[in-house]
Amino acid sequence: MGKNENEVILKVDHLCMYFGKGNYVKKAVNDVSFDIKKGEVFGLVGESGCGKTTTGRTIIRLYDATSGSVYFKGQRIVAGTKSYKDEIKKIRAEIKKLNQNQPSGYAEEIKKKEARIEELRKEIKSAISDHKKAGGSKLATNIQMIYQDPVASLDPRMTVREIIAEGLVIQGIKDKKLINEKVYEILETVGLVREHADRYPHEFSGGQRQRIGIARSIIMQPEMIIADEPISALDVSIRAQVINLLNDLRNTMGLTIMFIAHDLSVVKYFSDRIGVMYFGNLVELATSDELFAYPLHPYTKSLLSAIPLPDPQAEKGRKRVRYNPLEDHEFSEEEPTLREVSEGHFVRCTQKEFEKYQEIRNAK
Numbered sequence: 292m293g294k295n296e297n298e299v300i301l302k303v304d305h306l307c308m309y310f311g312k313g314n315y316v317k318k319a320v321n322d323v324s325f326d327i328k329k330g331e332v333f334g335l336v337g338e339s340g341c342g343k344t345t346t347g348r349t350i351i352r353l354y355d356a357t358s359g360s361v362y363f364k365g366q367r368i369v370a371g372t373k374s375y376k377d378e379i380k381k382i383r384a385e386i387k388k389l390n391q392n393q394p395s396g397y398a399e400e401i402k403k404k405e406a407r408i409e410e411l412r413k414e415i416k417s418a419i420s421d422h423k424k425a426g427g428s429k430l431a432t433n434i435q436m437i438y439q440d441p442v443a444s445l446d447p448r449m450t451v452r453e454i455i456a457e458g459l460v461i462q463g464i465k466d467k468k469l470i471n472e473k474v475y476e477i478l479e480t481v482g483l484v485r486e487h488a489d490r491y492p493h494e495f496s497g498g499q500r501q502r503i504g505i506a507r508s509i510i511m512q513p514e515m516i517i518a519d520e521p522i523s524a525l526d527v528s529i530r531a532q533v534i535n536l537l538n539d540l541r542n543t544m545g546l547t548i549m550f551i552a553h554d555l556s557v558v559k560y561f562s563d564r565i566g567v568m569y570f571g572n573l574v575e576l577a578t579s580d581e582l583f584a585y586p587l588h589p590y591t592k593s594l595l596s597a598i599p600l601p602d603p604q605a606e607k608g609r610k611r612v613r614y615n616p617l618e619d620h621e622f623s624e625e626e627p628t629l630r631e632v633s634e635g636h637f638v639r640c641t642q643k644e645f646e647k648y649q650e651i652r653n654a655k
Contacts, residue, residue: 300515300547301327301350301434306359307371308342308349319345321571322359324629327515332541332548334562334579336555336594342571343551344439347517350549351436352425360418363434363515368425370418375411382408432458435508439520441500445492451478451503452488458511477506481536498529502536509540515547516540522557534561555598559583564635567591570616573629577636587638587648589619620644 308320320342327333335343349356349369356371382404389397389404438444445454455477456470464470475485481502492500501521508516518537522530534557540546552558558565558579565582567575567590575588586592593614600606620627625641632638632648640648 298328299326300329300364301549302362303346303350304360304362305374306346306349306361306369307357307373308345308354309357309373318571320349323568323571323573324359325566325573325576327547327549329514329547330541330545331563332550332561334558334565335549335551335568336553336558336565337568338553338594341568343553343568344519346568347436347519347549347551351434351517363425366425367418367421368434370422372415372418375415375418379408379411382411432462432511433513434515434517435511435513437501437504437508437516437518437521440524441497441504442492442524444504445500447492450489450491454492454503455488455507455510458507462511473510477510480509480540481506482532496529497525498532501525501529501533505533505536505540509544509546512544513546515549517549517551519551520553523552523554530557537561555594567594572639574639575637576629581633581636585633585636585652587632587636587651588640590614590616 303323303325306320306323307318310317310319323342323346325333335346337343345354348354350361352369356369358371358374358377359369360367360371361369386401386404389401449457452471452474455474459470459473471488474488478485478487483499483502483506487495487499487503492503495503501524504521516537521537522533525533537548537550538561541548550558550562562579564576564578566573567582567588569590575582575586575591577585582591583595586595589612593612596610596612600609620641621643622641625643627639627641627644629637629639630645632645633652636652638645638648
């Protein structure tokens with residue numbers, strides 16, 4: 292895949308999603324940045340509770356971002372304002388301190404700080420405006436989501452026809468014949484039959500329910516799908532069918548897919564690039580082949596060591612790598628940031644770790 296910036300369809304820029312207030316703030320997503328190129332499958336992996344799903348839900352605006360931005364096809368669709376407000380608060384405290392000392396001696400500096408506050412206020416207004424515009428535009432329907440639980444995500448009181456057609460009805464389509472034709476076409480596309488249209492979700496198996504969820508998302512003809520662990524609740528044999536279905540849809544519809552999962556073996560098969568999350572942070576990002584061949588972050592190594600092997604003899608000798616952040620890192624002197632260790636391979640690390648990872652990568 293080319294490196295042309297024009298190919299980027301989704302750009303996540305310093306995204307933060309915090310829950311709670313005061314001393315009880317949970318940083319579910321903390322300063323996460325990545326981009327997804329048109330037509331690729333971007334895998335996002337990590338253990339339960341690491342912030343994968345929250346990232347996906349914030350991108351499609353089910354949550355209001357705390358700070359940071361998300362751009363879809365160059366237009367900002369998500370805009371958080373907390374970072375701007377925090378900076379304003381900090382500058383005001385600095386101005387207050389200067390005024391308490393020698394206001395006359397710091398007049399020019401105070402003026403600059405007040406000008407900065409005005410700039411930040413304009414940024415806040417711009418962010419709010421962009422957020423409102425995106426909510427009312429067709430861009431909002433160009434990203435659809437497939438949810439993890441195929442039972443909870445389908446309304447039990449609606450027929451399959453009503454569930455799949457709901458998006459079309461919301462968009463203002465009133466021609467029932469056209470709606471039915473589209474529903475039948477999509478049902479057949481996902482491997483179901485038109486007779487299923489008048490049944491209710493409880494009449495289907497887990498795999499069939501997930502196909503209904505996929506049908507609901509693609510009937511809007513989106514350009515991008517966020518698949519939130521779409522196979523984790525399914526049997527192993529059904530998982531392969533759903534993955535193959537998504538792969539076929541990717542090729543036939545030209546879809547871009549953000550694939551959220553914790554099963555690394557599936558992610559390797561299905562994804563072009565993979566981002567690894569831990570405790571709300573993106574700790575490593577690389578192509579699928581690069582990440583499996585040259586894992587650098589200790590947490591990534593730990594995740595890879597947990598993949599079970601199909602060979603009983605090899606499985607007996609498999610050694611788990613334990614990850615302990617307090618032992619594996621030294622962050623007391625420097626905060627880690629995402630750095631490019633080799634071309635397209637990013638790791639969240641300090642300068643000292645960066646140099647160590649470069650030596651390891653170059654030695655291989």
